[in-house]
Amino acid sequence: MKEKYPLFQVMGKDGKWQDQTYEKELNEAKVKSLYYHMLRIRTYDQKGVALQRQGRIGTYVPFAGQEAAQVGSALALGEEDWMFPTYRDHGASLAFGADLDMMLLHWNGRIEGCLPSRKKHIMPASIPIATHLPHATGAAMAETYKGSKNATIAYFGDGATSEGDFHEGLNIASVFKAPVVFFNQNNGYAISLPVEKQMNSETIAQKAEAYGIPGIRVDGMDVLAVYIAVQQALDKAKRGEGPTLIEAVTMRFGAHTTADDPSKYRNQDEINQKREVVDPLIRIEKHMKGRHIWDSAWQSSLSEEIGEELDNAISRMENYQKPVVSDMFDYVFEKPTWTIAKQRQQIISRGGRG
Amino acid sequence: MKEKYPLFQVMGKDGKWQDQTYEKELNEAKVKSLYYHMLRIRTYDQKGVALQRQGRIGTYVPFAGQEAAQVGSALALGEEDWMFPTYRDHGASLAFGADLDMMLLHWNGRIEGCLPSRKKHIMPASIPIATHLPHATGAAMAETYKGSKNATIAYFGDGATSEGDFHEGLNIASVFKAPVVFFNQNNGYAISLPVEKQMNSETIAQKAEAYGIPGIRVDGMDVLAVYIAVQQALDKAKRGEGPTLIEAVTMRFGAHTTADDPSKYRNQDEINQKREVVDPLIRIEKHMKGRHIWDSAWQSSLSEEIGEELDNAISRMENYQKPVVSDMFDYVFEKPTWTIAKQRQQIISRGGRG
Amino acid sequence: MVMSKELAKTGEKVKTNSFNMIQAINDGLKTVLEKDKRTLLLGEDIGKNGGVFRATDGLQTKFGEQRVMDTPLSEAGFVGTAVGMALNGLKPIVEIQFLGFIYPAFEQIATHVTRTRTRTLGHYHMPMVIRAPYGAGVRSPEIHSDSVEAFFAHMPGIKVVCPSTAYDAKGLLLAAVEDPDPVLFLEPMRLYRGKRYEVPVEEYHIELGKGTMVAQGGDVSIFAWGAMMPIALEAAENMKQQAISCDVIDLRSLYPLDKEIIANSVQKTGRVVIIHEGHETGGIGSEIISIINETSFLYLKAPIEKVTGFDVPVPLFALENDYLPTTDRIEQAILKVYEF
Amino acid sequence: MVMSKELAKTGEKVKTNSFNMIQAINDGLKTVLEKDKRTLLLGEDIGKNGGVFRATDGLQTKFGEQRVMDTPLSEAGFVGTAVGMALNGLKPIVEIQFLGFIYPAFEQIATHVTRTRTRTLGHYHMPMVIRAPYGAGVRSPEIHSDSVEAFFAHMPGIKVVCPSTAYDAKGLLLAAVEDPDPVLFLEPMRLYRGKRYEVPVEEYHIELGKGTMVAQGGDVSIFAWGAMMPIALEAAENMKQQAISCDVIDLRSLYPLDKEIIANSVQKTGRVVIIHEGHETGGIGSEIISIINETSFLYLKAPIEKVTGFDVPVPLFALENDYLPTTDRIEQAILKVYEF
Ligand SMILES: Cc1ncc(C[n+]2csc(CCOP(=O)(O)OP(=O)(O)O)c2C)c(N)n1
Ligand SMILES: Cc1ncc(C[n+]2csc(CCOP(=O)(O)OP(=O)(O)O)c2C)c(N)n1
Numbered sequence A, B: 001m002k003e004k005y006p007l008f009q010v011m012g013k014d015g016k017w018q019d020q021t022y023e024k025e026l027n028e029a030k031v032k033s034l035y036y037h038m039l040r041i042r043t044y045d046q047k048g049v050a051l052q053r054q055g056r057i058g059t060y061v062p063f064a065g066q067e068a069a070q071v072g073s074a075l076a077l078g079e080e081d082w083m084f085p086t087y088r089d090h091g092a093s094l095a096f097g098a099d100l101d102m103m104l105l106h107w108n109g110r111i112e113g114c115l116p117s118r119k120k121h122i123m124p125a126s127i128p129i130a131t132h133l134p135h136a137t138g139a140a141m142a143e144t145y146k147g148s149k150n151a152t153i154a155y156f157g158d159g160a161t162s163e164g165d166f167h168e169g170l171n172i173a174s175v176f177k178a179p180v181v182f183f184n185q186n187n188g189y190a191i192s193l194p195v196e197k198q199m200n201s202e203t204i205a206q207k208a209e210a211y212g213i214p215g216i217r218v219d220g221m222d223v224l225a226v227y228i229a230v231q232q233a234l235d236k237a238k239r240g241e242g243p244t245l246i247e248a249v250t251m252r253f254g255a256h257t258t259a260d261d262p263s264k265y266r267n268q269d270e271i272n273q274k275r276e277v278v279d280p281l282i283r284i285e286k287h288m289k290g291r292h293i294w295d296s297a298w299q300s301s302l303s304e305e306i307g308e309e310l311d312n313a314i315s316r317m318e319n320y321q322k323p324v325v326s327d328m329f330d331y332v333f334e335k336p337t338w339t340i341a342k343q344r345q346q347i348i349s350r351g352g353r354g
Numbered sequence C, D: 001m002v003m004s005k006e007l008a009k010t011g012e013k014v015k016t017n018s019f020n021m022i023q024a025i026n027d028g029l030k031t032v033l034e035k036d037k038r039t040l041l042l043g044e045d046i047g048k049n050g051g052v053f054r055a056t057d058g059l060q061t062k063f064g065e066q067r068v069m070d071t072p073l074s075e076a077g078f079v080g081t082a083v084g085m086a087l088n089g090l091k092p093i094v095e096i097q098f099l100g101f102i103y104p105a106f107e108q109i110a111t112h113v114t115r116t117r118t119r120t121l122g123h124y125h126m127p128m129v130i131r132a133p134y135g136a137g138v139r140s141p142e143i144h145s146d147s148v149e150a151f152f153a154h155m156p157g158i159k160v161v162c163p164s165t166a167y168d169a170k171g172l173l174l175a176a177v178e179d180p181d182p183v184l185f186l187e188p189m190r191l192y193r194g195k196r197y198e199v200p201v202e203e204y205h206i207e208l209g210k211g212t213m214v215a216q217g218g219d220v221s222i223f224a225w226g227a228m229m230p231i232a233l234e235a236a237e238n239m240k241q242q243a244i245s246c247d248v249i250d251l252r253s254l255y256p257l258d259k260e261i262i263a264n265s266v267q268k269t270g271r272v273v274i275i276h277e278g279h280e281t282g283g284i285g286s287e288i289i290s291i292i293n294e295t296s297f298l299y300l301k302a303p304i305e306k307v308t309g310f311d312v313p314v315p316l317f318a319l320e321n322d323y324l325p326t327t328d329r330i331e332q333a334i335l336k337v338y339e340f
């Protein structure tokens, strides 16, 4: 199956062109933009882990290793396209245009943080695995219904492919030729379960055959390849040619969440060593150097700018207004039922928590 | 995909050998047994439809057209194998050894009829579509666990492939190499929905690729081919080589159930015409004639014997003891909870229905 | 938004059709499809076939395959698809072929349909109606007869309604579609082809959350809904022979329940019988008792009686009438609370 | 089958370990795996990882991959697989990683786990235990904090239990595994790493369906379970300052509820406070009220008070303590029923 679904790469592990077809498209500005977003979310991710360690936020979900997959896919989206991410795809959300402040609030257990953006169509991260795949199908069908030319993208992991909703979402999309891209990040693990025990199929891409749709396997550490693959799938979708399943082969460098201890189920030292070799940021840096579009001064100033942006955002998060107890009651229905009104009254009258 | 998954046939539409490899296996006794069971369930099916029309039973689910698929698969099973049928597979259940009296009771709305056999492992027909596929996986895993060499078979329709449980059942079976055969009867329709609108894949067999397991397409009107295909898949399973997905391409000649009017959604006249050409009983008859193992006297006596067996069973059904109201209460738990005991008492004390 | 019953009272003429419940539902769906381009129907066999009960008969021909969509056999999938549509500005009306087949979609309903407004602080909402035929008594196969409204009454973020007349069916359906939040619309199969009612041609809405008093009396309050209404009324009628007069209240909305109509009646009679065909334990009957405890404790003259389905799987049809509440059981319960 | 508490009373020495709840569960699972070859564990991350809460820590190493199976991420699939195993003579113990992820398996539970004995007239049955961590208060992500025991109490064919101590956890777990019918075993996350108890090494069973009185008093009856027990006890303790004494009853079994213990206490006190963290409407609190109505109507001196979670999705952790019942709310409720 790996022959049938070869790993699409635009650059090799050394950063050199593997496939120069897309050179024009991947011009300096584009590549720099991809790099910028990868650096930004990498920094954000490191801050996230640190904040959690310091007890300044709740459980955090790191995505280090998956920056290329998340940024490459997010930047391929059009302004009006719809993103359906999971809990691990805040990197993609940020790259697409999520509100940083909102995202940070989320890690503080704030409902406000569930809604990552009011400007872009970025849905709250789906917690129950694979359940948002049919949503991406439905939102895509709504675009068709309205006669627009927008598409949707659903993010999900290797583990998600075992859930019924994965299957049902893809099947319905295939039947109605919905303009949706199913973007899988195969990071090798679902918490502790390695992908070899998650499925008996050699690749995830081949699961597309069940739906008579294209399945693409792409090197998820190659941001250029991910960008091109997702862009092509989106174009196809927008041309009315239906959904595509993309498997981005990637790695989760760290723990599943900050509450997880990966050494229970894998040799984390090995991963840490491998990490240095396959790091998607180092790869794109090599590529840029090879093309002589790398500029250390530019990189330093980016780095500084991002650090400042994040520090400011974190301090805003920490000084954010207290959670509003009534928020819990006021958005269940447009108008509260009497039951909710009564309960709201009970607790508000005592000034919040008991 | 149809090239990759060619239709396996042992006899052609004219009944002539298409593939003589299995001639020895398919000896006169075997073929006669296959014919006998097809004739028996065909007769039973006709009686079922008639009884419903006369108001002597409730809604009935006809399977005419699918006799080869049901009998071929059922007779391939070993004594200790497990069958997980749907509401339409009572033909297969009967062929495998279900209790005729129980089956008839089922159409009279009797719980007794849910349990088709106390001798063979034939599970109650699954009503919620595809939900029994994981059961077949689990029962198969239990066989492995116990170190036995038995396998299980799950029956399901083309429509069932759209449900999450189809996907989850096959995936888990593939991961654990469970000795199970997933036997799909693609009869072209799920109630009114033609298979082309059920899925975008050209075949059902190709869905096996999602699980890295073999997918087989077999002519479901060719009882010999079905028998061989299922037997091979069972053998494979019992050898520890894991599950197989078999698509038996067949036709539902009649209505979805006696409550259904197929003319609402298809040209039933066309079906009726086609029916004569593709009837699986006529096909095997032609084959037997070609092999000079057809004997009209034998056929007539079979026919008579079957008629008598059924008439007797029907009269037993109609004279069966009244339903026992307490049955509703007495099998929810081994020992009734106080709630159930109280409710039982309430109604039994008034002699059953209020 | 005219309440035609009211109109009728004021003597104004309203154009009506004489419809049974299934016709009223079909008419209601037609009305909303005509009125609002954002509405569309999804479900199994609802297109060409017009639905297994013909609720959507003729609608695909009239509105096309984009508005009346036959979906694959995939409850989780098409409810989830409807979630995506609703997020993106449409108003999907989903048919679950029988309520007993809603379970595969339970997760979509429990975590997405019902929570979207809350988790987006109102930025997105779910204007979705889920229709489902339900209940026993029509000799259906296994699982086809479940009455599990209580599950959904316990699920924050969805309203639950159930009409008992053709008139209410259309009025509640139109109100449910109009509602910006998800509504589970339960259709008692047993009443589909029952009594005809004068059903206004024009649009009218029956407010969600409001019950209606269908018979008045002073001695005992009877609360019921859906397929239990005819037998509740019959039992109440029969009790007149024993000079017992009953309030008979059709609750119509199961979440939220109509607290006022419950309290008002109980405070008048002090004696209560609740009828439902769902299982007793954890059924909506217990919730009504809880409301009475909260609102009318001092008025109660006797323990409340429930006449309900049992804590057992709904049996196959040979025993379904033994599972279901009957006029006789209701009458016994009325006597019991009356004589306490 | 020795009740060690009883043994302790009679002065006999019982070998015990000082365990918190998660250790007691781990110990219970080890006990059943050792004792009965037909038992096996299935779930996500329960093998090498030992479960996200370490409930199954070390068990795969000890019993092998065939007895402690890491399944694919597939709740419907592995509950369905367990159904097949149970049909075929095994006794699967399934872990749902968090109760909020049981919804995808709802259909398997509602139509197969719970109905198999009935639909085969007892020829097959479902000796299955479904374990699930549950409840709010530990700063979990969304959906991880749901308390939806009421769904399962309304589902005929499954028992529902919930321990509040390490001692009860092992005893109830062993009884649940012994039970020939399906049991949903709810594990209050908030108590996992709480107080240690002396947990007997030997096997002991706590009868399903039986509550226990953990504090005795004459004025008010408090009913609670699971993670609500510590605050129920605290509130009761605090009320002593106002000379109000409470029966505090840990119901432990949510289906069937212990009717006797409820009625006995209510008939003594006439005043009742019920506490649960599940949503108010349709919650088990209403069922308890219904039982009191049925058994103890004439004894009631005040309307029953409920202190419960609200009719809203369990909020993210910034607000979860506002969602949860608190000692303060319980005390107010006790005062209210006392002063009525
Ligand atoms: C329905 C459901 N079951 C279980 C969980 C608990 N859980 C959270 S993440 C996870 C693993 C997901 O793995 P994968 O899909 O590969 O995504 P990744 O975490 O690797 O990004 C599990 C089991 C859940 N969130 N939802
Ligand atoms: C979960 C579920 N949804 C809906 C139904 C109603 N229903 C009964 S049979 C059927 C069509 C099944 O089609 P297919 O799988 O092709 O099997 P066939 O009836 O053709 O044998 C439907 C939708 C059901 N039984 N279960």
Ligand SMILES: [Mg+2]
Residues within 6 Å of the ligand: A157, A158, A159, A185, A186, A187, A188, A189, A190, A191
């Ligand atoms: Mg993963």
Ligand SMILES: [Mg+2]
Residues within 6 Å of the ligand: B157, B158, B159, B185, B186, B187, B188, B189, B190, B191
């Ligand atoms: Mg079919």
